[in-house]
Amino acid sequence: MSDKTQTQQPASLGKVFRDLKPFLALAKPYKGRFALGYLLALATLISSVGLLALSGWFITATAVAGLTVATAQAFNFFTPGAGVRGFSIARTAGRYGERLVTHDATFRLLAGLRVWFFEKVEPLAPAGLKGFRNSELLNRLVADIDTLDGLYLRLISPLLLAVAGTLALVILAAWFSLDTALMLLVVLLVAIVVLPGWFFRLGQKPGQRTVQAREILRNRLMDYVAGQTELQIYGAAVRYRETIEDAESEVQVQERAMARVAGLAILVIALLTGATLAGVVLLGAVTIDGDLSLGHNHGPVLVMLTLATMAAFEAVMPLPSAFQMLGQTHSAATRLRDVTEQQPAVVFPADGVVPELPMGELQCSDIHFAYPNGLPVLNGLSLHIQPGERVALVGPTGCGKSSLLQLITRDWPYQGQITLDGQPLELLSEHQLRRSMAVMPQKVHIFSATLRDNLLLAVDPDLAGTVSDDDLIEVLEHVGLTHIAPETNLLDTWLGAAGQALSGGEQRRIGIARVLLRLKDHQCSLVLLDEPTEGLDPDTEGRMISVLNEALPGKTLLMVTHRPAVLELVERTVTLEPLS
CATH class of the missing domain: 3.40.50.300 (P-loop containing nucleotide triphosphate hydrolases)
Structure with a gap:
């Protein structure tokens, strides 16, 4: 049995976002929920940065203050301790609330997308759907729409969050060292602009092939289940099961390719994070002026900036993987549009003529x-x-x-x-x-x-x-x-x-x-x-x-x-x- 699949040509990142724009517009009824989820995510990021930065500063400053009796007695232990506890509680509550709100919004949106897809498909039947198998339409209604959750849940919000986190960290660093802030700005722009585009390219073809391979596997599985009687009667069950195993092997090949790209993304981000932390320490040691409350000892401030940088990279870390999956998302969206952008062969008027007494002539x-x-x-x-x-x-x-x-x-x-x-x-x-x-x-x-x-x-x-x-x-x-x-x-x-x-x-x-x-x-x-x-x-x-x-x-x-x-x-x- 042959499998009909569509081979897509690689597209630029700009074209991908243009193609995805109509699906972003479909999220408009849920923009309030997504906005609340983004604000909660931003609050969580600020709390994470604040928690690590303040904890680092507090521990280091406490150690420095303990060097003499005078500084130990003058040091305020209570306010920073309360801040650490407050940031910890805010981070936990914010993360829980963000997960609850954004997932609820995404699930509502996916349900709405299925209704939208069905409303687009229904007027096409049967003339406009003659070229599609039932299993293909089911794959689009279920699997392809599920794939779109990466657009709303793992791309748009993290991208906005990374931008906000970068601005916040650069402003914080500039307060103490302009050179350190400039270095962070350059590195984080590379992480936000360059790396996502690179990993989008690396993951585009494997992502498209993964979507196609999964469709073939689902089609063969559905045919196998629906055709059990005929397959058993003609002794073809074993042969057809072998084609399913071949399709499953192809899915695994493509998923391994995607996993290699994901592993590379993790490695690159880890190396970039380590190099950035080293740069903050080296530049900070030279340029940061002393903390006035602790004389001219700038150690606590340096630790604070280092740990704040580490926390800020949590917002950047998901971007390469998210853009790597963008090829799958674009492929799924294209397959949906192949159906929904068709014009019905038969169009009914919205308001027909007023019927007279029905006779049946x-x-x-x-x-x-x-x-x-x-x-x-x-x-x-x-x-x-x-x-x-x-x-x-x-x-x-x-x-x-x-x-x-x-x-x-x-x-x-x-x-x-x-x-x-x-x-x-x-x-x-x-x-x-x-x-x-x-x-x-x-x-x-x-x-x-x-x-x-x-x-x-x-x-x-x-x-x-x-x-x-x-x-x-x-x-x-x-x-x-x-x-x-x-x-x-x-x-x-x-x-x-x-x-x-x-x-x-x-x-x-x-x-x-x-x-x-x-x-x-x-x-x-x-x-x-x-x-x-x-x-x-x-x-x-x-x-x-x-x-x-x-x-x-x-x-x-x-x-x-x-x-x-x-x-x-x-x-x-x-x-x-x-x-x-």
Whole structure:
């Protein structure tokens, strides 16, 4: 089996941030939470610097003061001690609060991003999503959006914090030694500007390859789980499992490459920190004027600056690793944009025409249609169905019967005109169109939810309060599905992913039950059924035909079928022939 992946060309750091700008804009509703998290992080950094600096100064000054009785008696032990304790408490509280606030904001943002992504994807279905596998869309919705947390949590806030920490340390150092402050400014600018760009370059390609390798692994795992029956029947499980192991090995190769870059980042920062501390000590020993409260002994001040520098590097240390991961973040964002920036093939007006009394008259005029990158399916089809008329579409597989139903529901764009009660479908809003018809597709999808939820999705939101549990039980009795669980908890029965607890025939009957619920809406005038009794035994099929026959008076029916028994529901058949 082949794996479709997108190979991205290396991009400049400026282009990466331009591409990520729309995702930064999506954080606007949570800017207050992120700002509070940043302030708490800044308070934590100040407390850390203050704690180390004051502790170093206090210990050294205490030792110096103890050299003589006079200085020992004059030295104030209490104020610095209280400051050390205060900084310690503030650092602990600030770090806890910062983690709590920023992670809460990030999780809220990621949840909002998933809603945003789904809202962008939903109008694309099915025409705009034909080029994507279900597992690819799931990867984007879950894994790629999870990858974006590095943008908000481990890049933007640490970068701002590093800048603030650098300014604070330089100002503190300048108070005692301009030369030391200038040296710190140069070193920290290198750590903030040069090193992140370098490690971004080192990590860009491995990061992109890691995202692609993980997608391939997830796709193969999902295919392996979903296709267990076929893999076991044809004895291909072992072979396919080997492809999963190959994909996992590739992920490990790319993750090791990323780990090497991360290790290099730690080494470079450690060496830079050590060299900077040595520079502070050497320059400080020459240039720092004495502390006035301790005569001309500048030792406590020198220790204070050294430890303050060490603490300030805590803010700089995460930057190379964060920029190293920026390639992964950019790759994930690009993959999301590949989906969300598509234009829907079918666009509904926000406010459609006001519908008149629904009659169900359907007119298809000179319809031409072909699937993307495919041969024509319909060529000049015209069909007129009177209000209340029942028509069946028959013909060999591939002649366009199901496709015509999908055009009427506006799943695909087409050439020609389709009108409902004299109104072109293009003038109806999506809500108006959906409410005007009851549809049973060829494949009935069962959601991983309760039986009640799977039935109520057929009820228009405006009428949700008018359908009781008794109404649902009555519909289930009509389609013969009351046996799947005890009546006391029938509606709360969990159906599982894709209705795995149900047989194929039971799933078809849930589709019929949804149609019966839709027909309770007086705005519903058109019924579209695609193979409604496929997979049912003759007795059950006869019962479903009777149920539908009782529910259809006054409604217009257009049905696709290959089964002769169902034709008793219709008054007229239309035969479609495949295009040669």
